[in-house]
Amino acid sequence: MESTILRIEDFSAYFGENQVLKDINLSTSKNLVTALMGPSGCGKTTLIRCVNRMHELIPGARVSGKMYLTNEDVYGMKPIVLRRKIGMVFQKPNPFPTMSIYDNVIAGYKLNGIKLSRDDADTIVEQSLKSAALWNEVKDSLHRKGTFLSGGQQQRLCIARAIAMKPEILLLDEPTSALDPKSTAHIEELIVELKKTQTMLLVTHNIAQAARVSDYTAFLYLGELIEFGPTEKLFTVPKDKRTEEYLTGKFG
Amino acid sequence: MEGRVVFRVIKDHVFKIFVVLCAIISLVPLLLILYYITKNGIAVINWDFFTQLPRPIGESGGGIFNSIVGTIILILLSSILSVPVGIAAGIYLSENKEGKLPNLARLCVVILQGTPSIVLGIVAYVWVVAPVQSFSAISGGIALSIMMLPVIIKTTEETLKLIPYHLKEASLALGVPYYRTILKVILPAGMSGILTGFLLSVARITGETAPLLFTAFGNQFMNYNILKPIDSLPYRIFFYAMSPYPEWHAFAWGASFILVVIVLAFNLIARGISVKWKVQF
Amino acid sequence: MRESSAGVGTTVLEINKAVDMANTHVHSNIDTSERRFNTILTLSALVIVILLLAVLLTLIVSSMPAIKTFGISFFVSKTWDAPASQFGALPFLIGTLLTSFLALLISIPFSVSISIFLGEYFREGAISTFLRSSIEVLAGIPSVIYGLWGLFVLMPLVRYLEIKMGVAPYGVGIFTSSVILAVMVIPFSASIGREVITLVPADLKEAAYSLGATRFEVIKNIIIPYARSGIIAGILLALGRAIGETMAVTMLIGNSNFIPRSIFSPANTMASVIANEFAEATGIAAASLIYIGLVLFIVTTTVNIVGTYVIKKISVEASREVG
Numbered sequence: 001m002e003s004t005i006l007r008i009e010d011f012s013a014y015f016g017e018n019q020v021l022k023d024i025n026l027s028t029s030k031n032l033v034t035a036l037m038g039p040s041g042c043g044k045t046t047l048i049r050c051v052n053r054m055h056e057l058i059p060g061a062r063v064s065g066k067m068y069l070t071n072e073d074v075y076g077m078k079p080i081v082l083r084r085k086i087g088m089v090f091q092k093p094n095p096f097p098t099m100s101i102y103d104n105v106i107a108g109y110k111l112n113g114i115k116l117s118r119d120d121a122d123t124i125v126e127q128s129l130k131s132a133a134l135w136n137e138v139k140d141s142l143h144r145k146g147t148f149l150s151g152g153q154q155q156r157l158c159i160a161r162a163i164a165m166k167p168e169i170l171l172l173d174e175p176t177s178a179l180d181p182k183s184t185a186h187i188e189e190l191i192v193e194l195k196k197t198q199t200m201l202l203v204t205h206n207i208a209q210a211a212r213v214s215d216y217t218a219f220l221y222l223g224e225l226i227e228f229g230p231t232e233k234l235f236t237v238p239k240d241k242r243t244e245e246y247l248t249g250k251f252g
Numbered sequence: 253m254e255g256r257v258v259f260r261v262i263k264d265h266v267f268k269i270f271v272v273l274c275a276i277i278s279l280v281p282l283l284l285i286l287y288y289i290t291k292n293g294i295a296v297i298n299w300d301f302f303t304q305l306p307r308p309i310g311e312s313g314g315g316i317f318n319s320i321v322g323t324i325i326l327i328l329l330s331s332i333l334s335v336p337v338g339i340a341a342g343i344y345l346s347e348n349k350e351g352k353l354p355n356l357a358r359l360c361v362v363i364l365q366g367t368p369s370i371v372l373g374i375v376a377y378v379w380v381v382a383p384v385q386s387f388s389a390i391s392g393g394i395a396l397s398i399m400m401l402p403v404i405i406k407t408t409e410e411t412l413k414l415i416p417y418h419l420k421e422a423s424l425a426l427g428v429p430y431y432r433t434i435l436k437v438i439l440p441a442g443m444s445g446i447l448t449g450f451l452l453s454v455a456r457i458t459g460e461t462a463p464l465l466f467t468a469f470g471n472q473f474m475n476y477n478i479l480k481p482i483d484s485l486p487y488r489i490f491f492y493a494m495s496p497y498p499e500w501h502a503f504a505w506g507a508s509f510i511l512v513v514i515v516l517a518f519n520l521i522a523r524g525i526s527v528k529w530k531v532q533f
Numbered sequence: 534m535r536e537s538s539a540g541v542g543t544t545v546l547e548i549n550k551a552v553d554m555a556n557t558h559v560h561s562n563i564d565t566s567e568r569r570f571n572t573i574l575t576l577s578a579l580v581i582v583i584l585l586l587a588v589l590l591t592l593i594v595s596s597m598p599a600i601k602t603f604g605i606s607f608f609v610s611k612t613w614d615a616p617a618s619q620f621g622a623l624p625f626l627i628g629t630l631l632t633s634f635l636a637l638l639i640s641i642p643f644s645v646s647i648s649i650f651l652g653e654y655f656r657e658g659a660i661s662t663f664l665r666s667s668i669e670v671l672a673g674i675p676s677v678i679y680g681l682w683g684l685f686v687l688m689p690l691v692r693y694l695e696i697k698m699g700v701a702p703y704g705v706g707i708f709t710s711s712v713i714l715a716v717m718v719i720p721f722s723a724s725i726g727r728e729v730i731t732l733v734p735a736d737l738k739e740a741a742y743s744l745g746a747t748r749f750e751v752i753k754n755i756i757i758p759y760a761r762s763g764i765i766a767g768i769l770l771a772l773g774r775a776i777g778e779t780m781a782v783t784m785l786i787g788n789s790n791f792i793p794r795s796i797f798s799p800a801n802t803m804a805s806v807i808a809n810e811f812a813e814a815t816g817i818a819a820a821s822l823i824y825i826g827l828v829l830f831i832v833t834t835t836v837n838i839v840g841t842y843v844i845k846k847i848s849v850e851a852s853r854e855v856g
Contacts, residue, residue: 054425080563084427094422097531098440108426111436147532158422165426264747271654274646275664278723281716282671285682340577347574357578359838360585366837367588367830368777370804374811374826375591398584405581429563431570459675462779462804466812486677486780493681493784501685508678519673 003030003070005169005199006051011065013046015058020046022223023065028169028216033191033200035214035231037207039251042220044203048171051201052086053079070168084112087162091174093154095146095161102142104157105129108165124164131197132160133190152183156190163198170194172202176209188213207247211235219243286512293509296502306472306488309497316507318474319488322389323514325476326468326484327454329393334400334453339446341401342408343434365402372398373463381467389475389482392468396460400453407449411442416533444529448522455518459511461486485511589830596824598817607824613790613806615814620821622828624792628800631707631793632782633775636714637768644719644771645764648726649752656731672720680784683713688785691797700797705787707796713781718774722767725844729763730756732851763847769840777833779804803829 006028013021021043028034036044049055050063056079067074074082095104105125109116116124125142129135134156138149146157155175162170172191176184191200191213204210210217211231218228219240227234227243238244245251304315341357348354372395380391415438423433439446461484464470469481470491485507492504593600599607603620610621647668655661691712692704733756741751757764787799788809801809803825811822 052425054421057421057424080427080429082427083425086425088425090418090421090425092418094416094418096419096422096437096441097533098437098443107423108428111423111426111428111432113432161426260747260750264749267749267752268654271646271649274643275650278643278647278716278719279664279667282667282674284686285674285678288682288686289678337577337580340574341581344574344578348578353575353578353582357581360581362837362841363585363834364581364588366773366777366833368779368804368833370777370779370807371592371826371830372588374595374807374823375588377811378591378595378823398588401581401584429567431567434570455673459673459677461675461677462808465808469812486675489681490677490780490784493677493684504681508681511675512678515673515675516670519669 004028005030005070006201007066007068007071008047009066009068011047011050011067012063013043013050013055014062014064016060020223021050024220024225026218026225026228028199028201030199031195031197032215033195033202033213034216034218035202035204035210036218036220037204037210037246038220038226039246040205041222043223044220045173047220048173048201048203051169051171052083052088054083054088084108084165085168087165087167087170089155089158089162089170089172089175091177093151093158093178095149095154095157097145097147099146100143101129101138101146101149101157104146105160105164107161128160128164129157131163131194132156133186133193134160150183151179152186155179155183155187159187159190159194163194167198169199169201172200174203174205177205184209219246221246289505289509289512292502292505293507296506297509301503301506305474306503312499314503316483316485316488316503316510318471319483319485319507320510321474321476322468322471322483322487323458323485325389325478325482326392326396326464327458329390329478330396330400330457331450331454333393333397334404335450338401338404339408342405342446343412343439345405345409346412347434361402361405364398365406368462369395369399369460370462370465373465373467376463376467386479387467387469387481389468389478389480392464392482392484393478395463395467396457399457399460399463403453403456404446404449407452408442408446411445411449412438414445415441419533441531441533444525444531447529448526451518451522451525455515455522458518459486459515461490465490485514592823592827592830596820596827599820599824602817603821603824607821608828611792615818618817620818622803622821622825624790625801625803625806625825627792628707628786628802629776629804631796631800632711632714632786632802633772635707635711635796636718636775637772639711639715640719640722640771641768643715644722644767645726647719647723648730648764648767649756651723652727652730653748653752653756668720668723671716676717676778676780677784679713679717680781683709683781683785687713695797698797700795703787703797703799705785706799707786707793710782710785710802711796713785714775714778717778717781718771721774722764722771725767725770726760726764729760729767729847732763732847733759762843766840766843766847769836769843773833773836773840776836777804777829779808783808 004027008024008026011021011024012019024047036047038044046055051067051074053074055061063075069085096107099107102125103110105128106116106121126135129138134153137153146154149157176187179187188209191202194200202214214231216229217231217234219226219234221242227238227240234243235247238247300313301315302320303317304313305318306316307314345354345357376391376395380394381387419437419441420433423437424430464484464487468484468487470487471481471483475482489504489507489511492500492507599620603610607620607622608626609623611623612619612621613624647664651661651664687709688704691709692702695702695704737755737759738751741755782802783805786801786805788801788805789799790801790806793800807822807826811819814822
């Protein structure tokens with residue numbers, strides 16, 4: 001049986017007076033990729049940022065409804081504790097420029113003051129970089145700074161950094177938007193391989209990408225969840241007219 | 253019609269020549285100053301000059317060891333007083349762009365930066381010298397630290413503002429608390445800019461005399477006690493230059509040479525750091 | 534191989550347990566640290582504000598005896614007589630005004646030329662870098678060294694000039710200090726002027742060129758008017774600097790407490806009289822000097838704020854136009 005990692009119930013989000021998410025109901029299952037897609041402004045980025053409460057960094061942000069991460073109330077625990085259980089990869093690769101590749105991977109531990117023995121650290125670094133399909137390319141230059149890597153490699157480093165913390169869910173916010181097609185393909189392959197061991201929530205504006213890598217897809221429009229279901233079904237026989245129009249490129 | 257155009261073209265050429273000439277002429281004082289300092293300064297400089305103390309009038313020889321040490325001590329004192337507060341205030345301003353306190357603090361920084369150094373000397377005198385009726389290195393350090401603060405605050409704020417937001421995001425998303433994000437991610441990323449600001453502020457105060465005239469005051473003897481008057485390169489130059497003794501005038505040139513070298517060195521190192529150690533994002 | 538991965542799995546699991554445990558009881562520490570951090574930051578900003586207020590307050594309180602005794606007439610009274618306890622600051626006001634404005638007058642052609650040189654004719658390249666670096670070096674030379682050089686190089690020159698002109702050959706005085714001041718303030722107005730000139734939009738200049746204007750005409754009719762407020766702001770900031778400049782002026786102005794008769798007379802400025810007399814002054818004399826310091830502070834602050842405000846407005850407008 002697949003277990004539900006993330007459960008979103010009647011969730012709404014506001015920025016000041018503006019309601020950007022309306023009564024979202026959604027859940028993601030273990031070791032599967034769930035994609036959020038929709039035209040710009042539909043709220044998909046806001047939604048994913050509500051999961052690890054990063055949207056709270058914007059003044060005037062407010063939410064209502066419930067979110068559960070493996071049955072724990074997301075909004076009932078401290079944001080810092082929550083974020084350590086969730087990994088996030090951003091649109092623009094952002095490895096820490098003052099740290100080496102090695103230190104970047106275990107940055108989640110180091111910055112939080114969690115002591116790792118040399119052996120444990122080595123192991124985590126190797127494991128994470130292998131899972132992120134970056135190990136072979138950097139294993140001889142682990143102590144160089146991460147900024148000399150190409151965009152695609154930097155993004156894989158960010159993925160390694162996120163999964164090094166063994167998060168319950170990995171959030172990917174348009175991870176390939178800033179990358180060239182070749183790097184994009186690499187990351188997509190990586191996602192497909194990674195989902196064997198990692199639950200993921202992916203925001204993408206690229207419909208084809210959602211079709212390629214995700215198991216479940218949610219289509220959002222103007223802050224509402226229009227349709228949600230297994231990717232194959234949603235793409236071939238969409239239930240809602242608006243979904244169909246979006247898929248055929250009528251808007252967005 | 254033709255004549256008119258020719259006249260305009262001539263005016264154009266004349267103007268350009270005038271501008272270039274003026275620009276070149278403005279460099280003449282600089283060249284002259286550097287020339288005289290080097291010519292007169294090097295003539296006096298030798299090992300003794302660096303390591304000996306001033307001799308009384310009438311005796312020849314001696315050096316300015318106490319002035320060099322005094323300048324170093326003053327730099328240390330003012331740095332200790334200004335750097336922590338300056339960087340903290342700079343962080344505060346870069347993190348709080350709007351608001352009453354941030355804007356007020358920024359205004360105060362502008363005002364402090366433009367305050368004549370002699371006025372700050374008066375203030376330090378009233379605060380530290382008058383109550384104990386004694387000139388002291390620490391009072392000079394206080395006056396100089398007030399001069400260093402605006403530069404440090406401004407460069408810190410500007411450096412940190414340039415750091416992209418997504419770096420902060422990356423750290424926060426890992427569950428790192430805000431204060432650790434600033435201290436361990438943002439601040440290291442801005443270190444080269446902050447260091448540059450520090451060095452530039454040191455370069456600024458190393459050559460300052462006015463605030464020391466009635467605080468550190470000057471001391472022809474060696475002094476390591478910060479509660480007593482202390483000598484410094486700028487003060488020594490002033491004292492010797494205004495004296496009637498040619499030998500002391502020569503020493504003033506020597507001390508000037510050393511001072512200019514130090515100030516230029518700080519400036520160059522500051523530029524070097526800002527280029528070489530700049531963090532790529 | 535198998536062994537190590539099993540070992541690895543356990544280790545990581547144990548780490549995660551440690552992380553979870555660390556999360557719960559370290560949390561109060563994090564909250565405290567966070568609060569402490571924010572408090573320190575806010576306090577440091579407060580320190581700056583309090584510092585400025587303390588400076589102002591000190592000046593006012595310490596000069597109170599003089600303010601009470603002399604009032605505003607302090608600034609129109611020209612007697613500075615310590616033994617008679619009569620203090621009037623008019624000579625120094627005049628000294629400051631004369632030296633600052635004369636310095637500005639002398640420096641403006643040069644600083645504007647440099648601004649145009651670097652902002653229009655030679656924006657890039659080796660010549661530009663050389664001039665810009667030289668100006669920076671000029672700005673970095675300590676005031677006391679300008680004074681030293683002025684004493685031994687400029688003063689004999691001025692003395693020679695004065696002999697030729699049949700004036701009393703002091704060598705020091707208003708004129709000499711104004712010249713040295715001019716050299717010292719050139720870098721300030723020049724760099725600001727250069728920046729505002731480079732901000733002039735290219736399409737404005739191109740429009741003028743396409744109508745057949747010469748470079749001079751473009752500069753005179755388009756660039757200067759457009760950059761006018763910036764250039765004025767630069768001059769204002771240079772003025773602020775000149776007013777507060779102490780050491781070089783002290784060394785070259787001749788230390789006379791009387792109203793200068795001509796620009797070749799010795800005199801004193803507000804800053805130089807403080808430099809010359811404060812160390813030994815007591816009582817009402819000291820308070821009078823501090824009174825002068827207070828006025829110096831107010832004048833330079835006003836000039837600086839106006840100049841800074843104008844520059845800020847210009848950069849905001851410039852970025853708005855570009856954006």
